Amino acid sequence: MSGSHLSNVWFSVTPLKVASGHGSWVTTVDGEEYLDFAAGIAVNSTGHAHPAVAKAIGDQAQRFIHAQVNVYQHDLLEPLAAKLADITPNGIDTFFYANSGAEITEGAIKLAKQATKRPHTIVFSGSFHGRTHLAMAMTTSKTGYRAGHAPLPSGVFVAPYPDPLAADQDAEVAAALRGFDHVLKALTAPDETAAVILEPVLGEGGYIPAPPAFIRGIVERCRQHGIVFIADEVQSGFGRTGKWFAVDHYDIEPDVICMAKGIASGFPFAALGTTRALDDKWPTGSHGGTYGGNAMGCAAALATIDIMSEPSFLPNVVARGEQLQAGIRELQREHDVIAQVRGLGLMIGTEFHDAARVSAVQQHCLHEGRMILMNAGTYGTTLRWMPPLVVTEGEIDLALAAFSAALKATA
Numbered sequence: 001m002s003g004s005h006l007s008n009v010w011f012s013v014t015p016l017k018v019a020s021g022h023g024s025w026v027t028t029v030d031g032e033e034y035l036d037f038a039a040g041i042a043v044n045s046t047g048h049a050h051p052a053v054a055k056a057i058g059d060q061a062q063r064f065i066h067a068q069v070n071v072y073q074h075d076l077l078e079p080l081a082a083k084l085a086d087i088t089p090n091g092i093d094t095f096f097y098a099n100s101g102a103e104i105t106e107g108a109i110k111l112a113k114q115a116t117k118r119p120h121t122i123v124f125s126g127s128f129h130g131r132t133h134l135a136m137a138m139t140t141s142k143t144g145y146r147a148g149h150a151p152l153p154s155g156v157f158v159a160p161y162p163d164p165l166a167a168d169q170d171a172e173v174a175a176a177l178r179g180f181d182h183v184l185k186a187l188t189a190p191d192e193t194a195a196v197i198l199e200p201v202l203g204e205g206g207y208i209p210a211p212p213a214f215i216r217g218i219v220e221r222c223r224q225h226g227i228v229f230i231a232d233e234v235q236s237g238f239g240r241t242g243k244w245f246a247v248d249h250y251d252i253e254p255d256v257i258c259m260a261k262g263i264a265s266g267f268p269f270a271a272l273g274t275t276r277a278l279d280d281k282w283p284t285g286s287h288g289g290t291y292g293g294n295a296m297g298c299a300a301a302l303a304t305i306d307i308m309s310e311p312s313f314l315p316n317v318v319a320r321g322e323q324l325q326a327g328i329r330e331l332q333r334e335h336d337v338i339a340q341v342r343g344l345g346l347m348i349g350t351e352f353h354d355a356a357r358v359s360a361v362q363q364h365c366l367h368e369g370r371m372i373l374m375n376a377g378t379y380g381t382t383l384r385w386m387p388p389l390v391v392t393e394g395e396i397d398l399a400l401a402a403f404s405a406a407l408k409a410t411a
């Protein structure tokens with residue numbers, strides 16, 4: 001008996017109990033400091049307890065905490081939508097708010113079904129779209145997310161995602177696109193297919209940026225068949241990849257973009273962006289939620305966008321990402337257990353030949369290096385790097401030193 005009153009259902013990455021955080025660091029109840037390169041699973045974009053975000057939330061709490069969006073509109077809903085319209089890809093100008101990633105990906109599918117009057121969805125192998133029932137049905141990165149929960153909603157079909165380790169990447173992309181065409185011929189006809197939902201950088205599936213020719217091929221097919229193309233940027237959005245959104249690296253315009261995690265620096269908040277034309281087909285009252293558009297969440301998101309709009313913010317993400325990738329590549333030369341280093345901005349995956357080694361390195365970094373890291377990938381072979389986006393050059397050096405020591409100690 002642990003004596004805890006907390007549910008057993010949460011898995012634990014570390015045994016740490018934390019009392020506070022600032023920037024890239026958390027302090028435990030025992031007063032020990034840890035470099036937090038998990039950042040709340042890519043959430044604490046502006047670092048822990050950024051003063052401007054904390055102030056915005058505090059000030060807003062004095063005005064009102066919750067102003068239910070169906071009952072009346074509070075005065076931050078439109079200003080936030082206007083800012084989001086500025087930073088999201090061309091054509092995205094209309095927004096719906098919720099509280100978590102899963103709610104937003106489910107909302108996106110509900111919109112696509114209503115707008116097209118079609119029933120089915122296509123996802124990609126390695127996908128992660130959340131833990132509610134439809135989101136679980138759309139999640140294929142690990143059996144553990146789905147096991148024991150059947151029956152899951154039907155009407156979700158899985159197309160292949162290119163393997164980043166394939167030697168011939170052009171052939172791999174061509175095969176994945178043929179696989180997608182096969183799904184449209186064999187499993188769900190275009191006129192039955194409402195939506196395709198894709199993570200431009202696969203997240204839980206292993207931090208794998210989609211090859212440009214693949215993502216463009218998928219968008220082309222969606223356009224050809226009137227299928228709604230949804231970019232799930234819950235993890236890759238809000239500066240994580242060094243641009244506002246990962247799709248900005250690919251010069252594509254999604255019909256719907258899903259945002260959460262980094263959007264409000266850790267305050268539970270999520271947004272769906274779409275075109276006015278598509279939103280006009282979403283019948284009023286067919287979707288909603290008690291807390292969507294929460295006033296403190298809007299205040300936190302507005303403050304987050306202000307911070308990220310500072311001219312040095314996104315260039316820091318790019319520079320720190322390059323520094324980190326270069327440092328890991330240097331170590332790859334000495335440690336052949338590292339199969340691949342990949343990623344965009346500060347969404348970096350280090351692929352190992354051996355999952356046990358990933359876990360040993362993670363443990364060494366935690367206990368000896370005082371650095372928190374997580375893994376990813378269907379086989380648990382990816383070590384993922386997702387520090388706060390305000391991470392400094394010195395902190396990246398510290399992280400690389402801890403990683404280097406862990407690689408040596410676990411060899």
Ligand SMILES: Cc1ncc(COP(=O)(O)O)c(C=O)c1O
Nearest residue numbers: 100101102128129130203234235
């Ligand atoms: C790409 C992606 N979509 C959706 C989700 C689900 O978000 P949430 O945990 O806020 O429901 C996640 C969470 O990791 C994610 O990475």
